[in-house]
Amino acid sequence: MSALALDAGAQTKAATRAGLLRGSREDGVTVFRGVAYAAPARRFALPAPPVPWRGVREARAFGPPAAQRPGRMSWVPGLEIDPEAGRENSLTLNVxxxxxxxxxxxxxxxxxxxxxxxxAQPMYRGDVLAREHGLVVVTVNYRLGLLGFACNDHIPANLGLRDQVAALEWVRANIAAFGGDPDRVTLAGHSAGGTSVLALMAAPAARGLFARAALMSALPYGFASTERARAITGAFLRSLGRALPRSARLRSVLGAEEAAVAARPPVEGVLPVAPVVDGEFLPRHPMDAVRAGAAARVPLLVTTAEEEMRLFAALDPDGLSRAGVRTEVVFDRPAAELARWHRAHGAPVRRVRFGHRSPLARAGVTLGAAHLVDVPLQLGTYQDERISRLTGPGAAALGRDATAAFAAFCQGSDNEGKEGRPCRTRSASRSSDRATSAPT
Incomplete structure (x- = not known):
C-alpha cells in the first residue's frame, strides 16, 4: 500500500517504511497521531530510525509530550499541556x-x-490548513531542556535539533504515503521552533530536507556558546549528586535541570536553554551562516509581532517597562538583519509584522500584539472557541487573510513568496489590528 486507503469503518491506513498505520477521518481530514519517527529515545543518545513492526499500528492518540518541568505558558488558550504526562520516549509526530x-x-x-x-497543543493543530488549503501538516515532538540541549565530552550537543532532523528525514521517506510531496516541504516554527528553523537552515545535516522556511517570532541570536552549554551541563550533573546521569530517575533529572538553569541568566533574556554553536552540528552561528549564504536558495518568511515582549511582561509584570525596547532588540532588529542578509543571496524573502491586539490579560497586563498572538491567525486555529479568548473579537476576517497568506507561502505561490508584496488583512476592530509586509 503506497497511499491512503479508506476502509468501511471510516478509518484510514497509510504504509510507512516501518509498518502500517491506522488513523481516523475527522471533519473531512485524515489524522494520524503519535507516529514514531524514531526509535524510543535513550537518554543523551542520538536519535535512531524507528523500529519496524508487523500488522497495523493504531495512530489515533497523541504521543506523550517530551519530559519537561511545569511551564509558565499553560494558562494561554491553545497551549494547555500536562507536564506530568511528559516522557523521555516522546519522539513522535502527528499528520x-x-x-x-x-x-x-x-x-x-x-x-x-x-x-x-x-x-499536540491545540494552537498548532493542522486541520484547518489541511481541510481548507490542501496542505499536509506535520507537528513534531523533540527533546527539551537539558535532555535535549546538554553538552559535554560524553553528551552530543543539540540532541533536540537532531531529533528535528530525524523527523524531517522521516517526512522525506514517508510523507508520500500521506498524500504529501517530499520535494515541497516548508519547515516552520514559532519562538523556539522558529529559532530551530534558523538553526536547521545552517545545519549541514538538514540540507535538502526542506524547500521553504518560515520563522515566526524566532530569536535569531538565541544560541549558546559551547562554553556556556558545558558550564550549565556541569552544574546540572553536579546537582544530580552521585546519581549516574543516564540512569537517574526522571524527577531527579528535571530537578537538577531546574537548579542549573536558575543559576544563570537566560539567553537573550528569554531562553533558559538554547541550541549550541558546537562547531559540528552547527559549524558556526546560524546568523553568520545565513550572512555567508547558507540555504541561499530557500524562500523565507520572517514574521514578528509588534509587541512581542508584552507576553513576557505578563509573566513578569516588573518587566513591563522594558517591553518596547526589548522587542526591538531581541526580535525586530535581528529579524530585519536576517531578512536582508538572506535576500542578498538572491532568495525570495517576505518580512511580516503583526499588529493584531489580544484582549487577554494576566497579572494586570493586557497582551496586546504580544508574542504568539499571531500564531493561531497564521495556522487557522483562531477558529477554535477556546483560542478565540486569546485572539479576541474581530479576528475572523484578519485570520482568514493571514491563514490564506501563510498557506500560499507553503504552497509556493509566486505572489505570496516574493518579499514586499502586501499581506492583505482586514480587521473589524482597531486600526492597529493588522499585518504588514514591507521591504527590510
Whole structure:
C-alpha cells in the first residue's frame, strides 16, 4: 500500500517504511497521531530510525509530550499541556492530510523556550490548513531542556535539533504515503521552533530536507556558546549528586535541570536553554551562516509581532517597562538583519509584522500584539472557541487573510513568496489590528 486507503469503518491506513498505520477521518481530514519517527529515545543518545513492526499500528492518540518541568505558558488558550504526562520516549509526530495526492507539506515545530511544549497543543493543530488549503501538516515532538540541549565530552550537543532532523528525514521517506510531496516541504516554527528553523537552515545535516522556511517570532541570536552549554551541563550533573546521569530517575533529572538553569541568566533574556554553536552540528552561528549564504536558495518568511515582549511582561509584570525596547532588540532588529542578509543571496524573502491586539490579560497586563498572538491567525486555529479568548473579537476576517497568506507561502505561490508584496488583512476592530509586509 503506497497511499491512503479508506476502509468501511471510516478509518484510514497509510504504509510507512516501518509498518502500517491506522488513523481516523475527522471533519473531512485524515489524522494520524503519535507516529514514531524514531526509535524510543535513550537518554543523551542520538536519535535512531524507528523500529519496524508487523500488522497495523493504531495512530489515533497523541504521543506523550517530551519530559519537561511545569511551564509558565499553560494558562494561554491553545497551549494547555500536562507536564506530568511528559516522557523521555516522546519522539513522535502527528499528520493531518486532506487525502491522496502530491500536496505541499508543512512541518511545524512548536515553541516553548526549548523547555516546554508539544506538537499536540491545540494552537498548532493542522486541520484547518489541511481541510481548507490542501496542505499536509506535520507537528513534531523533540527533546527539551537539558535532555535535549546538554553538552559535554560524553553528551552530543543539540540532541533536540537532531531529533528535528530525524523527523524531517522521516517526512522525506514517508510523507508520500500521506498524500504529501517530499520535494515541497516548508519547515516552520514559532519562538523556539522558529529559532530551530534558523538553526536547521545552517545545519549541514538538514540540507535538502526542506524547500521553504518560515520563522515566526524566532530569536535569531538565541544560541549558546559551547562554553556556556558545558558550564550549565556541569552544574546540572553536579546537582544530580552521585546519581549516574543516564540512569537517574526522571524527577531527579528535571530537578537538577531546574537548579542549573536558575543559576544563570537566560539567553537573550528569554531562553533558559538554547541550541549550541558546537562547531559540528552547527559549524558556526546560524546568523553568520545565513550572512555567508547558507540555504541561499530557500524562500523565507520572517514574521514578528509588534509587541512581542508584552507576553513576557505578563509573566513578569516588573518587566513591563522594558517591553518596547526589548522587542526591538531581541526580535525586530535581528529579524530585519536576517531578512536582508538572506535576500542578498538572491532568495525570495517576505518580512511580516503583526499588529493584531489580544484582549487577554494576566497579572494586570493586557497582551496586546504580544508574542504568539499571531500564531493561531497564521495556522487557522483562531477558529477554535477556546483560542478565540486569546485572539479576541474581530479576528475572523484578519485570520482568514493571514491563514490564506501563510498557506500560499507553503504552497509556493509566486505572489505570496516574493518579499514586499502586501499581506492583505482586514480587521473589524482597531486600526492597529493588522499585518504588514514591507521591504527590510
Amino acid at each position: 493531518w492530510t486532506p487525502g491522496p495526492g502530491d500536496r505541499p507539506v508543512l512541518v511545524f515545530l512548536h515553541g516553548g523556550a526549548f523547555v516546554s511544549g508539544s506538537g
